[in-house]
Amino acid sequence: MNETVRVAIYARVSTEEQAEFGYSIDAQLETLRKYCELYNRVIVGEYVDRGVSGKSIEGRYELQQLLRDAQENKFDLVLVWKFNRMARKNIDLLHIVELLQKNNVAFRSFSEDFDTTTSMGKFALQMMGAVGELERNTIVDNVKMGHKQRARTGKHNGKVPLGYRSVKIDARGRESKIVIIEEEAALVRNIFEQYAAGHGLKAIANDLNHRGHKTKSGNPFSTCSIRDIIDNPMFVGKIRYNRYENWAERRRKGKTSELILVDGHHPAIITDEVWEKVQLLRKKKATMPKKRFEGEYLLTGLIRCPECGAAMTASLTVNRAKDGTKIVRMYYSCGRFRSQGSSVCHANSVRKDEAEKAVTERIQEAVTKPEILKKVVRSVNEHRSGRIKPLQDELAGVQVRIDNLEEKKRKYLGLYEMDEIDRDLFAGRLNDLNKELDTELTRRSKLQLELRDDQADPISxxxxxxxxxxxxxxxxxxxxxxxxxxxxxxxxxxxxxxxxxxxxxxxxxxxxxxxxxxxxxxxxxxxxxxxxxxxxxxxxxxxxxxxxx
Incomplete structure (x- = not known):
């Protein structure tokens, strides 16, 4: 008498497959139930993941439950309508089948009928899995290709950011256009204008949250959401695409060099001038030292240590007066001393208020005392004119070396044509001469550019x-x-x-x-x-x- 085979049915369909190909969970289940009835197999459980992609196990909770039940010996066979219902990636499919086999559970596909308990069955499974993964990757590549082509023609892919919405323009809903939501656009303009005015990411987010504004997804603003807005060229009428590949798996590590950045069909919310100003500030602030202490330190990173030349950073001391009150003194101190210790340099601290006052007063003096500024202008022009003769002498020397190298090349060419030099020796020497010549030609171009600048009209x-x-x-x-x-x-x-x-x-x-x-x-x-x-x-x-x- 044959033993009863206990069967667990697994079915899955993603939202896209349901919409595009008409796949149905109910159809899968009905087919598998009839199969079990035909072969007198007992269904002990049905595990169904609805609207879930098969690209990984994450988020497929019914599958995870099935694997746990397999470990508890609740069934003998897992039956699916098609093997790619279990997994899209070959490596995931083989891993799942291996887990089942370790618990003496067989795996069978209704559409691809082979026995995974045999060597040929395992081989067939591997081949079918590879074909299935190829099919999925081909679909993914085709979708990516379509998205890239849309981007190259100035069309947006995916969700639209704050300030815009997508409107269908044909009956089938296949074509759409991006339009401005004026209430949100005013908020975007304010964000750019605040940053252009010198406000930081945190200050802007704090201001918007205090005024009760929300992001596109309805959340409070954060420094990240503000940064994403001011870095997005869509607001200046551009389409940017393909910054990252395989974002789901690699995140920011998947950055590519094939960025697509073109003029879009959608209207701009901010002007080119504001965009350029904000990007200039973004670039500069990326190199500014991070704040170490509370307090308004204006010159962090600008003052140079008189001993080692390193940038000086914010520092402070806290003391107690005789009456117990706290006395805080702010300084600029050598950054190398603070990070590497006294064996490298010394503190060389200067009082914060004194240094900042001296700098602002020096700038004001240059404005209010014409004789100081005239001296500065005269010094600049004298420095420029004083550089001309050394540059001209250096350029002349470079030109002599270029002429000598060209003459050597002509001599070697003459010897080669007269068969008085070996071919390999000629090729090697010619290669060395060309490298030297490239270096000298580059140096000549640099000197000519410097001379052209220095021989221009004097600074007024x-x-x-x-x-x-x-x-x-x-x-x-x-x-x-x-x-x-x-x-x-x-x-x-x-x-x-x-x-x-x-x-x-x-x-x-x-x-x-x-x-x-x-x-x-x-x-x-x-x-x-x-x-x-x-x-x-x-x-x-x-x-x-x-x-x-």
Missing amino acids: YELVRSLVSRFDALLQRSPFPQRKTLLHLIVKRITLDDRKRVGNIELAFNEETEKHFLSVAPSAEQQAEGAFPLSGKAPLLKKTLTIFI
Whole structure:
């Protein structure tokens, strides 16, 4: 008498398969029930995962329960309508079958009828699993290809961010367009304008949450959600796609070099000018030192240690007065000393308030005392003219070396044509000469560019006065976050003398800082509190201007 075979039925269908291919859980179950009835097998359990993808075991709770019940010997056979109902990936399928076999449970597919307890059955399972995985990967690749093509033609994929919604424009719902939700768009503009005005991610999120605003998904704003908004080029009318591959498995480690960034068909919410300004600030703030202590430290990372030249960072001391009150003193101290100890450098601390006062007063003096600024301008122009002769001499030397190398190449070519030199020796020597020549040609191009800049018209006093005076005006009129942003944008370094007093302040003005911060402020001036307030137009810079005051 044959023993009764206890059967566990497993069925699964994803939402996409149900919609696109008409797969049905009920149809799978009905087919498998009739199969068991035909072969006199007893169904002891039905495990059904509805609307779940088969790409992994995670989230498939019925499958997880089935595997636990297999360990408790509740059935002898697991039956599925098709083997890819159990798993889409071959490695997952084989792993599940192995777990079942360890517990003396057989696995059988109704559509691909083979016995996994035999060697040929296992081989057939592996082959069918590989085919199934290939089929899935082909579908995934086709979908990705379609998404990439949509992106290249300026169409958006996936969910739309805050400020937009997708509207169907045909009866079948296959075509849609992106339109602006004006109430949300106003919030997006405010976020960009606040950041352009110098406010940080946390301050913006805090402000929005206090005003009761929510993200697109209905959650409070966070620094991450603010960052995602100001980094998203969709708001300036662009489509960005393919930054990451296999996000579900690899997350940010899957970053690709094949980024798609094109003009989109959707309307922009912010202007190019505001976008460029925000991206400039994002890039600069990424290199600014992180805050270590409470307090408004303006010059962190700008002041240089007089002993080792490292950036000086915020530090403080806390003492008790005789009456028990706490006395807090703030300093800038050598960053290498703080991180590596006294064997590398010393604290070389300077009082915070004294250093900041000295810097701001030095900038104001350059504006209020024309003789100081004229001296600065004269020094800049003398430095530029003094560089010309050494550069010309170096360029002449480079040209001599280039001519010599070219002559050597001609000689070796003549010897080779006369069959007076071995071919391999000729090829090796020619390769060495070409490498040397490339180096010298690159050096010549660099020197020619430097000479062209230094031989340009002298820097005018009016240009320098305009830039420095506007910089000073902004420092005086802006609150702390904006002042710190401005200083880190324009001040390259501050050196101390041997008595630990402020020595030179190196300022570097360029086209971007002039355009975004020393010229007319964008719409943020009216929209965001604390925006860089300026009127009029500053002279346009064509290259970086560095001065010492």
